[in-house]
Amino acid sequence: MEYLDFELPIKELEEQYQKACNIGSESNVDVTATCKQIEKKLAETKKKIYKDLTAWQRVQLSRHPNRPYTLDYINAICGNTFLELHGDRTVKDDKAMIGGLGKIGDQSFMLIGQQKGFNTKTRQYRNFGMANPEGYRKALRLMKSAEKFGVPVVTLVDTPGAYPGLEAEERGQGEAIARNIMEMTRLKVPIIVVIIGEGASGGALGIGVGDKVLMLENTWYSVISPESCSSILWRSWEYKEIAAEALKLTAKDMKKQKLIDEIVKEPLGGAHSNREETFEAVKNAIISSYDEFKNLSPTELVNKRIDKYLDMGVYKS
The missing domain is CATH 4.10.860 (DNA Excision Repair, Uvrb; Chain A)
Structure with a gap:
């Protein structure tokens, strides 16, 4: 431990x-x-x-090395029903972004999420959970397949950001994320988003548009990490704790600002302290969220989702 x-x-x-x-x-x-x-x-x-806990302490908990990752949740919730699907049909199969079909109870879902590694070798293999453009294009391909067959989508967000390398930019990182955001707003099946760890920048938004957005209690969701914010404003990482408070990136802050819909409570000590309890809480939250939207027609679903995001940031002076 x-x-x-x-x-x-x-x-x-x-x-x-x-x-x-x-x-x-x-x-x-x-x-x-x-x-x-x-x-x-x-x-x-x-x-x-x-x-x-302070905002910075919650950021630390979201990165805890023992914290469960996307595949841990999928294997616990879906058991042996999960079938992973690979490739974007253009460049390659991005190991930082995983996806496939699985059953939660009697209902089939298309599950998509960023996967981090648990040791040096797997972290390199998974590119530290930072997807390239082909990862986002793979995610979109799977979402479109889910739409074709009427299968609801669940995305699990846990990334320090999209991969910022030169080759990623050459292959259209910004365009891939922007297209995903656009396509997710008009996808004709329910989309449930669960932030299970770090939700950083466009890397999170690329699979973060949903009818219901859930955040685990000790996670964060922001346009930039506290360290990067600190290095830009103060030219040093020493002010990361101040930056974390100022960014209002915790689940409570996000709920207060109506940028997410629900906070999933974690066991005392964080998700890693009692994995089974955490998996059960996430499973119940997904099923409950799906029940809210399963009877809506595709038109109602899309209109409601678009209205939800158009209302964000609106205020009266």
């Missing part, structure tokens, strides 16, 4: 608890009272730390 800086008091108490339990099991000394006391203090400390 890895701990973030602000989680170190929890680490110390957990180590104390483990030592006390080991002493009890290795000797005849009764340490039940001590263990209960440490356990109580541990629960109180966790509650205190996670009760009021």
